[in-house]
Amino acid sequence: MLRRAKTYQIRRYPRHLAAATLYTGGRNEGFERLAGYVNGLNAAQEKVGYFAPSIITVPLDNSNNKTMIWPLKYFLPGEDVVNAFPQPANEEVKIIEIPRKTYAVIRFEDSATEQVVRAYTKQLLQILDQDGFKYMGLETLTLAQFNAIYSLNLRRNEIWIELNNHFWG
Numbered sequence: 001m002l003r004r005a006k007t008y009q010i011r012r013y014p015r016h017l018a019a020a021t022l023y024t025g026g027r028n029e030g031f032e033r034l035a036g037y038v039n040g041l042n043a044a045q046e047k048v049g050y051f052a053p054s055i056i057t058v059p060l061d062n063s064n065n066k067t068m069i070w071p072l073k074y075f076l077p078g079e080d081v082v083n084a085f086p087q088p089a090n091e092e093v094k095i096i097e098i099p100r101k102t103y104a105v106i107r108f109e110d111s112a113t114e115q116v117v118r119a120y121t122k123q124l125l126q127i128l129d130q131d132g133f134k135y136m137g138l139e140t141l142t143l144a145q146f147n148a149i150y151s152l153n154l155r156r157n158e159i160w161i162e163l164n165n166h167f168w169g
Contacts, residue, residue, distance in 0.1 A: 002102070008127055010163065012102045016074045017085065019050065021093045022067050027056065030068030037093045038070070044086035048072065053144035053158070058117070060139060069096075103160040104128050104135065105144075112157045117143050120159045128161065136162040 003010040019037050023029040031054070038048045055069040072085055072095070085095055106124040110116045121141050128135055138161070146156040 005127075005131070008104055008106045008124060010102065010104055010133075012100065013098075014074050014077075015100045016098050017072045017081070018055075018069045018096055018098055019048075019072055019085075019088070019093055020067055020069045020096050021090075022065055023092075024064040024066070027068070030056070030066065033090055033093050034068060034070050036090060037088045041089045042086040043089065046086065048085060053146045055160075056143045056145065057140040058114075058143070060141065069098075071098075102163045103142075104133060104163055105161075106159050108157050108159075109155050110157070111155065112143055112145060117141055117159065121161070124159050124161055128163075134164045136164045 001009055001011050019034050021030050021033045023033070034050075034054075038050050040047055042048065049072070051071040051074070053071075055071075057067045057069075059065060075081070081097060088095065104124060104127075106120055106127075108116070108120050118141065121138075125135070125138075142160040142162075144158040144160055146158075147154070
C-alpha cells in the first residue's frame with residue numbers, strides 16, 4: 001500500500017500471471033471456468049493454487065463481454081517469467097501476464113450489483129479528481145471480490161481504478 005486516505009487507498013500490484021476468461025452471462029459462467037482450471041481441468045490434470053481477489057472487468061460501452069481474472073503468481077522484482085502453470089484444457093481460459101500497476105481502491109460491503117458498482121466507481125473518480133490524481137481512460141469498470149461467489153454477508157468488494165502519471169512511479 002502506498003497511501004491510505006479516509007475513504008480510499010493507493011496500492012501497487014507487482015507483475016503477475018493470472019488465469020483469465022471472457023464471458024457474456026452471469027458471474028457463475030466465469031467462475032465455473034476458472035474453478036475448473038484450478039481444480040485440474042488443465043493439461044497436467046492437477047490442482048493449481050491461486051490468490052484472491054477475483055477480478056472482474058466490465059466494459060462501459062454496455063457490451064456484454066466481461067472478463068474474470070484470478071491471480072496465480074506474483075513476481076519479485078527482476079524475477080523471470082517461468083512457464084510454471086499447465087495449459088488450460090478449456091480454450092476459453094487463458095494464462096496471461098499482467099504488468100505492475102498502481103490502483104486507487106475504494107472498498108464496500110454492499111452486494112456488487114451493476115448499479116452499486118457504478119455508484120462506487122463514480123464516488124472514487126470524484127475523490128481522485130479532488131485529490132489531483134490522474135487515472136487511465138476508463139473503458140471498463142474493475143471490480144475485485146474477495147469472498148466466495150455465494151456469500152450473503154460480510155462481503156469485501158473493491159473498485160479499482162488504474163492510476164497514470166503519479167509521483168509514486
